[in-house]
Amino acid sequence: MQVPDHFSRIEAALNADSQGRDDPISRSWRRCATDYRIDPAAAASPHILTEATLHARREAAENLIEAARPEMDRLYQIVRPARYVVLLTDPDAVVIDHRGTGEDAGEFKRWGQWLGRVWSETVEGTNGIGTALLHGQPVTIHCSEHFRLRHAGLSCSGAPIFDGDGRIAGLIDVSSFDRNVSDHAHTMTGGLTIAVARGIGERLFRAKFPRHWVITLACPTLSDGAALLAVDGDRRIAAANAEGRRLLERWGHPPPYPFLWRVFRRNEPIFRLRETGDRSANLSSLADDETWHAIVTPPLPAFVSKAIAGADDMHLRPRMDRLLAGTPSPIPDARGGMADPSLGRVRDYVANHLNGDVSLGTLARVAGLSDSHFARAFRQAMGVTPHTYVLQRRVARARRMMVESDLSLAEIALAAGFADQSHLARRFRRQTGLTPDRFRKLHREAPL
16 A cells, blocks of 8 residues: 555544544544554554563463463464464453464564564554454454554454453454455454354353353344353352343343342253253243253362363363354253143233233133143243243333333333232342332443
8 A cells, every 4th residue: 555545544534524434443543643643654663572571471361371272273274274373462462372384474473463562552553453452342454454554464353352250351363464365365354253252251251160050042132142151059140251241231130140040930950960061951031031042061070170170171162152053952941741832822821911811710721721730730841830920921021111111110010910010019029139110220221
């Protein structure tokens, strides 16, 4: 790219309001020019840490490097033919590990794509590492989209890695200095880095909770990947990854998290140990009755030390991609119970008559069973009594109305089938741990 052309684009970005441009790259360029005062034509050498400082950085990120190792190896096998390098950075945009061919090492070092290089946006301007870390979101920066001219031959895609506490632990990046190759190959790297970053993040999450059950959840409405929940022996949710936290908060469960069966319909068989380890299951949300496909991983046995757990690749291996690739075969919620057609008719009837007659006798007639037979069969199939199920559905309807409408709580109580607002408040708090007022306030302060 010619210098005048590059300067013209920068000038257009700085006048985005008048030019109608307000895309992420233009915003980054404006930061580089006005906040960081970076000279796009400067030919200053890359900022590279000393060996001693780099060694200290790598020691501090030992868990990240170990978790990333297998994922980086697999990623590199995919991108190696296109002469890409794979980089791992810490949260400060310092390259702490890499994968690259020996014959290209000299060229990558010349570009600064090697160990110890600092790629923060404040130092190097718009780039796939620093800009992604700044926003906490994946980004692809191709050739002339870099702010500095010296990087105009690079193509790079970066995706942040989140640890078990939801903080940015580092970043995975795929970069190429071959303009001819990256012109038609760089479009694939964004999706690859996102998938690998999620895999590394899942490994970090599993390594942090080796003594917990880990539930991996996937649903079509969750566009950001899969949710991870760590559940202790008492069935209390101890932790969740970023997607899991968003789900729990949407359903009115901010930290500290409740027992699992306050979030999902009880399905205790998923916690039965089995020799094959993982168990596939379906979990139904109490908030909206949505079904979530899940993989349940049991905790490591007590006799396995944490040091061994850290090296146990089978326990740490991500399940997210396997879950998202297809729907696992669910285990039955319970042994026996009602036939699916009868159960379906009952659930449909309840959904359509929540503020009407949903007595035991009425539901039994819908199912075509005697009252006593229906009560036993329904509980065996659903894990709760018909009365409890109806209350769960009424609370779920009330929650949706609190989110989607401006009706008063008294009006919502009647529309959901409760006797009055007090009745709603008692049942709502018993199921969710929150008052209706608190639930509505939390949702409106942090909408999803």
